Amino acid sequence: MATLMGRKVVVVGGSSGVGLGVARAALEGGAEVVIVGRSPEKLAAAERALATDGRARSLAADMTKERDIARMFEEVGALDHLVSTAGLLPPDEPIDRAEMEVVRSFVDNKLIGAVMLAKHAMRALTAGGSMTFTSGINKDRPPVPGGAVVAAIAGSFSYFARALALELAPTRVNIVSPGWVDTPMWDIVGEAKAGFFADMAARLPAGRIATVADVAPAYIYLMESEFTTGETLRIDGGQSLI
Numbered sequence: 001m002a003t004l005m006g007r008k009v010v011v012v013g014g015s016s017g018v019g020l021g022v023a024r025a026a027l028e029g030g031a032e033v034v035i036v037g038r039s040p041e042k043l044a045a046a047e048r049a050l051a052t053d054g055r056a057r058s059l060a061a062d063m064t065k066e067r068d069i070a071r072m073f074e075e076v077g078a079l080d081h082l083v084s085t086a087g088l089l090p091p092d093e094p095i096d097r098a099e100m101e102v103v104r105s106f107v108d109n110k111l112i113g114a115v116m117l118a119k120h121a122m123r124a125l126t127a128g129g130s131m132t133f134t135s136g137i138n139k140d141r142p143p144v145p146g147g148a149v150v151a152a153i154a155g156s157f158s159y160f161a162r163a164l165a166l167e168l169a170p171t172r173v174n175i176v177s178p179g180w181v182d183t184p185m186w187d188i189v190g191e192a193k194a195g196f197f198a199d200m201a202a203r204l205p206a207g208r209i210a211t212v213a214d215v216a217p218a219y220i221y222l223m224e225s226e227f228t229t230g231e232t233l234r235i236d237g238g239q240s241l242i
């Protein structure tokens with residue numbers, strides 16, 4: 001296993017939720033971390049929350065804009081590991097009500113953004129480097145109705161990683177697939193969150209909903225494991241089994 005000590009890790013989506021947890025874990029492992037997101041306010045708050053000895057900094061960039069991605073990698077310079085947890089709430093309309101613009105903007109953000117990150121990161125990654133992207137439980141257990149689009153996108157990440165791992169070898173490319181994780185993404189459901197979570201926790205083999213601290217070590221493992229590539233690592237408390 002390699003170590004993250006002294007390595008430079010870029011976490012796109014690092015201003016919140018899972019990405020912020022990955023940034024924290026990478027810092028604990030001795031890395032230098034750059035967190036990336038669109039909102040400068042969220043980035044500033046995350047930097048304060050990380051409160052490091054100058055090993056964390058932030059850059060505002062929108063991964064749906066290629067010029068932002070290019071500028072971001074120019075400012076970062078050489079890096080050892082790219083992680084992306086960036087994502088938006090998926091569209092949840094049944095297919096007969098799917099609106100092209102809504103679907104397109106989700107695909108643009110989640111999938112095309114990842115493709116463009118890979119395109120620009122490969123030029124900047126050092127030998128032994130890796131890329132880790134994020135899919136999710138909805139490919140294994142899609143909500144019905146309304147889960148078809150997110151299942152298609154989440155599922156495609158595994159095949160993206162397998163093909164890219166071959167194309168970019170020896171750079172490693174992997175996916176983390178979380179189950180439900182208690183993050184700000186769920187704030188949208190307001191008070192209903194506690195009920196959703198209690199119901200899911202009762203059904204999960206793990207018996208509880210994940211925190212970001214449950215999921216972040218998977219990203220650290222995939223960065224450090226020199227022999228894991230093209231893999232999708234489920235961290236879902238058994239949610240894909242039920």
Ligand SMILES: NC(=O)c1ccc[n+]([C@@H]2O[C@H](COP(=O)([O-])OP(=O)(O)OC[C@H]3O[C@@H](n4cnc5c(N)ncnc54)[C@H](OP(=O)(O)O)[C@@H]3O)[C@@H](O)[C@H]2O)c1
Binds near residue numbers: 019040134138
């Ligand atoms: N939480 C769950 O239960 C769960 C379950 C399965 C899969 N996932 C997946 O896990 C990933 C992380 O989710 P989370 O719960 O940590 O969400 P979150 O707390 O809402 O964080 C999402 C992060 O992505 C950034 N982001 C969104 N769009 C971006 C863009 N176009 N360019 C750059 N940054 C962007 C956000 O910052 P800005 O808004 O400032 O850009 C934020 O830092 C997502 O891909 C999600 O689909 C989550």
